[in-house]
Amino acid sequence: MLCKVKTMRNLSIQKTIFYFYSIISNIIINGEHKKMTIELEKYYNKFCEDKRLTRRHGQVEYITSMKYIHEYLKDKGNAKILDVGAGTGRYSVQLANEGYDVTAIELVKHNLGILKSKGSTVKAMQGTALDLSRFQENTFDMTLVFGPMYHLYKFEDKVKALQEAKRVTKSGGVILVAYCMNEYSILTYGFKENHIRESIENGKVNEGFHVISEPEDLYDYVRIEDINKLNGEVKLQRIKLIAADGPANYMRPVLNSMDEDTFKIFIDYHLSTCERQDLLGASAHTLDILRKE
Template identity: 55%
Template sequence: MSYLEDFYKAYDEDRRLLSQSGQVEYLTTMKYINECIAEHSQPKILEIGAGTGRYSVTLAKEGHSVTAVELVEHNLEKLRAKLDGTEKIKAIQGNALDLSELADNCFDITLVLGPMYHLYIREDMLRALSEAVRVTKNGGHILVAYCMNEAAVIQHAFLHGNLQKVLDNDMLTPEWHCKSEPKELFQLVRTEDIDSLNSELPVERTKLIVADGAANYISECIDAMDSFTFEKFMEYHFSICERQDLIGASNHTLDILRKL
């Protein structure tokens, strides 16, 4: 866990999500979380891999009942510091691979917005998803975020000039699929990888969303936008974020599942 702990101690995730370019992913994810919330009466919400609480704390402050599970103690401390004691939230340290302290069929909405970024073996990815499904009620929603392969290749290898380093370090398969391991921090997937995982679980997909689309490609442009232009950009983004022809090129996707 040291690579992950060191990364999150040095990285300001809140700051990223609060920038205008980071807001694209955040606002999109919240839009679809709220759509799921609207389908449940007084939903019990679980976030696995809650980070510093950008989503969990927001939802709790909106009056929802939230359980936040986070692996990295540094993140958990930052999450708890945002609470004033009036929120209906339980924040605990835990691992997405083992949620044995949580009962079966307990939550209406389960958020998995970070763990799949940092699991490098298919069996671990499937185990984390299986745990998320287990603790979710039948008919409940599981929202899972992924980092996508093509955005990483385009940006890291080509746009940022790291192609030779990537080739020298044998970080790509002949099919241009990134090879991920703990020291690289992030697991990068394609839509067929996500579909393969889902096929082994008692779930059905309701939507697969482009979470940030072009935002990371043109982050400097978006961060420089005035409020009117940014509002129009978000209108455009929301109009296309369910287009399946754009899924693979997004940095992040959001898979919305319903437990059968």
């Protein structure tokens, strides 16, 4: 009987420890997410997201992404689309204007206000990629996750965002996920802008030249093997992985000085090479196109 009492007491202590550990973990996690939200609010209150995709290097990314969106919306005129991390609505508003049923989720109030001011049929609401519980399973034909992975720096948060996107997407539906790539950051901010030494010294770049991000850094950078690991964790089937903007961000001044005809040729060049596996990792952004089985 005494042994039984001791066992029950030990179990009670273990449960209490687990309970308080869970509370502390949630406080830490929620605190980190709140910190990230505050940093993003400050950033996007100053950064003109609405104009980013209208500049030449941004146009390359936009034109490329829309090409593949349309490819997987073919013969789906009544498709329901969820745009997670919709920003100011560059994609969601255009798709709504094309007649699709579009719902947009955006974390940053400033961006959401601009999106709503455009007077489209987009059903826009504030929310986070980590919690899409307002939507039932198997609701959308296509889910776009074009912003969240730029800013979620923890592996488990990226997994959660993908799990939520998968849950709300219909079986057979398509999920498109955008990432910022590691080598672009190393080559531009690190070497071109001469921050590589300080980045190594302060632990922002590790021995393998992988960027190590924290909430105040705002952006997180990945390699293809990181993306593959995420997909394996969530069990999503890749259709294809493409370079969303290829060399465009490395040559912004050159693109901006091009005449229209030459820029069109550049777009043709990029679209003809954006699926080449030997070029993917050097792109500033990649677009992972996935199918929910």
